[in-house]
Amino acid sequence: MGVWKDMKSRFSIFGELWAFMRIRKKWWLGPIMIFLVLLGVLIVFTEGSALAPFIYALF
Numbered sequence: 001m002g003v004w005k006d007m008k009s010r011f012s013i014f015g016e017l018w019a020f021m022r023i024r025k026k027w028w029l030g031p032i033m034i035f036l037v038l039l040g041v042l043i044v045f046t047e048g049s050a051l052a053p054f055i056y057a058l059f
Helices: 002-024 029-045 052-058
Strands: none
Touching: 002 029
C-alpha cells in the first residue's frame, strides 16, 4: 500500500494545479505548463543522443 500512497501524493500536485486554474480562472497557465512539460521531456530524451547538438542550436 505504501507504493500507491506515494504515487497518489505524487500526482496530487496536478489535481491541485487543475483546481487552482479552475477556481481562479487562470486558464493562461495551461499552455505555459504544457510547454514546460514538453520542454522537460525533450531535454530528458535527447540528453545522451546524437540529436543533442541540433537541440542546442535551437536555443
